[in-house]
Amino acid sequence: AQKVTQAQTEISVVEKEDVTLDCVYETRDTTYYLFWYKQPPSGELVFLIRRNSFDEQNEISGRYSWNFQKSTSSFNFTITASQVVDSAVYFCALSEEGGAGGSYIPTFGRGTSLIVHP
Amino acid sequence: DVKVTQSSRYLVKRTGEKVFLECVQDMDHENMFWYRQDPGLGLRLIYFSYDVKMKEKGDIPEGYSVSREKKERFSLILESASTNQTSMYLCASSHPAWGDLGGEQFFGPGTRLTVL
Numbered sequence: 737a738q739k740v741t742q743a744q745t746e747i748s749v750v751e752k753e754d755v756t757l758d759c760v761y762e763t764r765d766t767t768y769y770l771f772w773y774k775q776p777p778s779g780e781l782v783f784l785i786r787r788n789s790f791d792e793q794n795e796i797s798g799r800y801s802w803n804f805q806k807s808t809s810s811f812n813f814t815i816t817a818s819q820v821v822d823s824a825v826y827f828c829a830l831s832e833e834g835g836a837g838g839s840y841i842p843t844f845g846r847g848t849s850l851i852v853h854p
Numbered sequence: 855d856v857k858v859t860q861s862s863r864y865l866v867k868r869t870g871e872k873v874f875l876e877c878v879q880d881m882d883h884e885n886m887f888w889y890r891q892d893p894g895l896g897l898r899l900i901y902f903s904y905d906v907k908m909k910e911k912g913d914i915p916e917g918y919s920v921s922r923e924k925k926e927r928f929s930l931i932l933e934s935a936s937t938n939q940t941s942m943y944l945c946a947s948s949h950p951a952w953g954d955l956g957g958e959q960f961f962g963p964g965t966r967l968t969v970l
Contacts, residue, residue, distance in 0.1 A: 745894075769957045781944070781961040788951075827896065831957050839885065839904040840951045841912075842959065846896035 739763065740830050742845035749818055750853050757813040757848045759828030765789070769831040769840060770804065770811045775847070776824040787811065818852045825849045857881075858962040860945050866968045873932040875965050877945030885948045886928035887959065888912075888920065890941040897944065903928055904950070935969045942966050 741760045749755050761770065772784040785795060787804050795802045799816045815822055825847045831840040861876035879886065885904050889897040889912075899912030901920040909920050917939060921929045928947075932939055943965045951957025 769951045771958060773959075773961075779942075780963050781946075781959075783958045783960065786958050831951055839902075839910075840957060841902070841910075842887070842899065842957075844889075844897040846894065 739832075739843045740828055740845035742826075742828055742848050744848045745846075746849040746851065748851045748853065751819060752817050754814065754816050755818050755850065757815075757826050757828075757850065759811045759813065759845060761809050761811065761828070761830045763809075763830060763832050765832045767833065771829040771831070771842070772802065772811075772813050773827045773829065774824045775827065781827070784813075815850075818850075820852050820854055823850060823852045858945055858947055858960050860943075860962040860965050862965050863963060864966050864968075866970065867932075867935050868970050869936060871932075871935050871969075873935050873967065873969075875930040875932075875943055875945075875967070877928045877930070877947075877962055878926055879928075879945075879947040879960070880926065881947060881960065882925070883947035883949055883960075884925075885950060886922065887946040887948075888918075888928065888930045889944045889946065890914070891944055891964070892941050900930065935967075937969050940967060940969045 739762050768789045770787045773781045775781045801814045803812045827847045828845040829842050831842045858879045867873050887902040888900045898914050903909045903922040919931045945962040946959040948959045949956035
């Protein structure tokens with residue numbers, strides 16, 4: 737079973753629409769970290785946000801917002817008033833303790849491709 | 855400006871060749887990672903390193919090895935390249951995750967490797 741599930745393979749919207757990208761994770765740890773990354777057509781992944789398991793506060797950054805709910809093991813990402821520049825592949829990732837020396841090992845979802853049409 | 859650089863953007867090799875992919879970061883990060891990215895499969899972890907000379911296998915280490923002799927440099931080695939290793943290879947680095955800090959990865963531009 738996947739540890740990070742991004743069920744939406746591709747989403748297509750028209751500019752100015754709001755869009756939510758879903759991320760569901762699975763872990764037995766009480767301490768873990770969640771991340772979102774953006775991979776634009778140019779190819780380089782860019783970090784967007786980090787959440788630790790003890791901080792369930794939602795976050796808003798401009799047109800971007802994130803909803804972290806431990807009860808449903810979800811960390812969803814909403815883009816308000818989408819723009820063409822938002823077109824990219826978005827990855828959700830989970831880091832759990834598992835490596836030597838207590839290091840946290842990341843697992844990525846398969847990504848959601850967002851296409852914003854003008 | 856923080857950076858992760860990879861030695862090549864595009865590489866074409868023949869089956870059986872030994873291939874070296876180099877990654878350098880200038881952020882003094884303890885952790886470094888190698889992933890491969892294939893359509894529909896997302897990013898899969900090959901190896902990671904949490905310190906100089908230390909390495910751990912990821913989800914798909916078969917056919918690969920790594921070397922980390924200096925903190926800033928992490929090399930991925932394909933001992934005998936095969937066609938099923940044709941892929942995009944991404945290097946990343948991070949500080950260790952701890953409390954409210956660390957864990958977020960910084961990625962290089964990727965190397966698209968084709969094995970003929």
